[in-house]
Amino acid sequence: MGTRGLTKEKIVAEAVAYIEHTGQPTISLHELARRLNVKPPSLYNHIQNTKELQYAVFQYAIDHLVAHQKNAVEQLKGDEAVRAFSIAYLAFAAAHKGLYRLIMTMPSEQDEQAKELALPLLELVVDLLSSYGLCADDIAHWQRVLRAILHGFLSQEDLGYFYYYNSIDLEKSRELAVQCFLDGLHTFLNHTVKAEQE
Amino acid sequence: MGTRGLTKEKIVAEAVAYIEHTGQPTISLHELARRLNVKPPSLYNHIQNTKELQYAVFQYAIDHLVAHQKNAVEQLKGDEAVRAFSIAYLAFAAAHKGLYRLIMTMPSEQDEQAKELALPLLELVVDLLSSYGLCADDIAHWQRVLRAILHGFLSQEDLGYFYYYNSIDLEKSRELAVQCFLDGLHTFLNHTVKAEQE
DNA sequence: TTGATAAACTAATGCTATTAGTTTCATAAT
DNA sequence: ATTATGAAACTAATAGCATTAGTTTATCAA
Numbered sequence: 112m113g114t115r116g117l118t119k120e121k122i123v124a125e126a127v128a129y130i131e132h133t134g135q136p137t138i139s140l141h142e143l144a145r146r147l148n149v150k151p152p153s154l155y156n157h158i159q160n161t162k163e164l165q166y167a168v169f170q171y172a173i174d175h176l177v178a179h180q181k182n183a184v185e186q187l188k189g190d191e192a193v194r195a196f197s198i199a200y201l202a203f204a205a206a207h208k209g210l211y212r213l214i215m216t217m218p219s220e221q222d223e224q225a226k227e228l229a230l231p232l233l234e235l236v237v238d239l240l241s242s243y244g245l246c247a248d249d250i251a252h253w254q255r256v257l258r259a260i261l262h263g264f265l266s267q268e269d270l271g272y273f274y275y276y277n278s279i280d281l282e283k284s285r286e287l288a289v290q291c292f293l294d295g296l297h298t299f300l301n302h303t304v305k306a307e308q309e
Numbered sequence: 310m311g312t313r314g315l316t317k318e319k320i321v322a323e324a325v326a327y328i329e330h331t332g333q334p335t336i337s338l339h340e341l342a343r344r345l346n347v348k349p350p351s352l353y354n355h356i357q358n359t360k361e362l363q364y365a366v367f368q369y370a371i372d373h374l375v376a377h378q379k380n381a382v383e384q385l386k387g388d389e390a391v392r393a394f395s396i397a398y399l400a401f402a403a404a405h406k407g408l409y410r411l412i413m414t415m416p417s418e419q420d421e422q423a424k425e426l427a428l429p430l431l432e433l434v435v436d437l438l439s440s441y442g443l444c445a446d447d448i449a450h451w452q453r454v455l456r457a458i459l460h461g462f463l464s465q466e467d468l469g470y471f472y473y474y475n476s477i478d479l480e481k482s483r484e485l486a487v488q489c490f491l492d493g494l495h496t497f498l499n500h501t502v503k504a505e506q507e
Numbered sequence: 508t509t510g511a512t513a514a515a516c517t518a519a520t521g522c523t524a525t526t527a528g529t530t531t532c533a534t535a536a537t
Numbered sequence: 538a539t540t541a542t543g544a545a546a547c548t549a550a551t552a553g554c555a556t557t558a559g560t561t562t563a564t565c566a567a
Contacts, residue, residue, distance in 0.1 A: 114513065152515085152555095153514070220468075252485050255486070263461020267456055288453070312532055350547075509567085511567100521557105522555085523552100528547100530546080
């Protein structure tokens with residue numbers, strides 16, 4: 112009993128390890144305590160509640176996703192950057208199922224704190240689209256579209272909605288989805304340019 | 310005590326009413342029993358477990374969404390149909406937050422039963438894209454893309470990921486997303502036609 | 508050596524779902 | 538009319554979850 116070198120960092124690390132291993136986005140305090148050789152209430156000496164733990168893991172997930180994405184688009188611009196970003200994004204979700212599931216279930220409309228934590232991801236996509244010469248508003252719009260496509264694809268996949276037509280190549284669908292975004296963006300840019308010339 | 314005219318239908322109806330009212334995708338048996346003036350274990354005379362209840366509500370949600378969508382695209386074809394479908398889809402999610410949340414959290418990769426129930430929705434989108442002259446495989450791909458965009462948009466919105474740049478018109482983003490899909494599809498069709506002519 | 512503090516503990520509460528075993532009521536058969 | 542059966546309610550109990558209150562222990566500084 113007494114002091115055992117438990118810290119918030121170790122708790123979060125163990126939670127992350129579990130989530131990475133199982134693919135589930137959460138872990139119960141019971142299971143977490145068991146793995147740390149401690150009784151559940153002891154965890155409350157280091158964390159406020161499960162919410163705070165979730166925030167910490169969410170933070171970790173976002174940080175890693177953002178680092179992963181930054182690395183993927185380094186030195187790239189335009190379509191090439193968008194393509195690299197998309198491929199990396201989808202790959203991250205596949206490699207870290209539990210973490211991505213957390214990212215895609217965690218925040219809620221009212222939860223300001225969680226949304227703050229997710230800001231870096233948004234900024235990254237804004238940067239990604241900055242080389243197309245769009246105005247700030249349009250960057251905001253297209254940022255939403257790109258994220259909707261990528262996230263929507265992953266979400267449907269995860270939910271099993273793409274299970275039907277199983278035989279049909281998922282990889283090709285993904286490429287088409289990304290190409291669709293680029294073609295849609297190009298068409299928009301052409302129209303915008305034309306409109307400005309008149 | 311004794312018999313009170315409780316049925317599975319009434320239970321499901323009450324669960325649906327709660328979900329529609331609160332916007333939450335689930336209801337606890339405790340709350341459900343309370344609303345039906347019954348003790349929680351009594352519900353087990355009519356349902357197997359919460360899973361079965363969820364299936365029933367999910368079924369209801371899918372049926373209504375499909376009916377709503379069928380009605381929206383009646384008589385329409387091509388881009389007009391896609392646009393009407395998209396607008397109606399997004400409107401349904403807004404009007405039935407709880408039901409759509411259930412649709413977007415319920416099935417899981419391993420749950421064959423839930424995925425069966427969702428099939429009509431898939432078929433609807435396949436029909437929607439049937440007038441473009443795509444081959445079966447390409448319909449399957451583009452069906453995925455359209456659903457990814459619509460669902461991804463709703464999901465991000467619901468999660469609060471579009472909260473930033475709050476001032477920027479959500480409605481316009483939605484229109485851009487749908488237009489993006491159509492432009493992407495048109496570009497794809499042009500390329501396909503060209504390839505066939507060579 | 509002592510005393511304060513941090514960090515563990517036990518015990519208990521209250522929320523879930525669920526099961527076992529019991530009672531009651533309505534209906535069908537005598 | 539009476540009785541018996543089965544459906545549908547009940548009570549009581551179990552088990553898993555988060556959480557709180559109150560208690561003990563170990564470490565570290567005075």
